[in-house]
Amino acid sequence: MSTELPESAVAPAEAPPTAPSRRTFIATSTVVGGAVVTGGLVAGTSPFGAEEAAAAEAPPTSAVSLTVNGRRHTVTVDNRTSLLDLLREHLGLTGSKKGCNAGACGACSVLVDGRRVNSCLTLTVRLDGAEVTTIEGLARGDELHPLQQAFIDQDAFQCGYCTPGQIMSGVACIQEGHTGSSEEIREWMSGNICRCGCYVKIVRAVEQASGRK
Structure with missing residues (x-):
């Protein structure tokens, strides 16, 4: 007599457990890890007090006293x-323009103690006691500075964005005595970029204001 069981009575073999996919593993690990970290932050206490934490977050500040356009x-x-x-955001003097903000275009040129500087690269904290002159401080009431008038006479601008920096640099160029020739003016004004290409007329304006024309 056969001892074989009918096919329907044989217990099916157990299927091997399916290994989790890489995507499932990463998603699960992320959720669990995030929950642990979040729980630790919520349940834990800061090693610093509230005052110390606030002081650590606050940037260092300094009091500075300087004269801008005589004030x-x-x-x-x-x-x-x-x-x-400082000029644009704190004092409302927006004549100085923010062009490259990296000292490469000269649109922000101003005078500090009579010398031209790129104001975008100059830290305010280093100017305690300094005297600053911007484009707003050149005119005397309704009387324009000679170089401002020369820019008008020579039509030395188009869009006008670089003009305040060009004028401030030109004033310094004249004061420094670098106006012996048009070539010298171009050399000493080379740090000021005019994207409209008005360089010839800018040089003529500096020559006019310096008395060469």
Whole structure:
């Protein structure tokens, strides 16, 4: 007599467990890990007190006193504040333009103690006691500075964005005595970029204001 069981009575073999896919593993690990970290942050306590934490987050500041266009200002600023941002954002003097903000175009040129600087690269905290002159400080009431008038006479601008920096640099160029020739003017004005290409007329304006024409 046969001892074989009918096919229907044989117990089916158990299927091997399916290994989780890589995507499932990563998703599960991320959820669990995030929950642990979040729980630790919520349940844990800061090693610093509230005052110490606030002090750590606040940027260092300094009080600076300087004269801008003949008017004395005392301000407290973030130590990272540039002179350009002080002029535009704190004092409302928007004549100085933010072009490249990297000292490459000259649109932000101003005078500090009579010397031209790129205000975007000059830190305000280093100017305590300094005298700053911007494009707004050149005219005397309704009387334009000779170089401002020369820019009008020579039609030395188009869009006008670079013009304040060009004029401030030109004033310094004249004061420094670098107006012996048109070539010398171009050399000493080379740090100011005019994307409209008005260089010939700008040189003529500087020559006019310096008395060469």
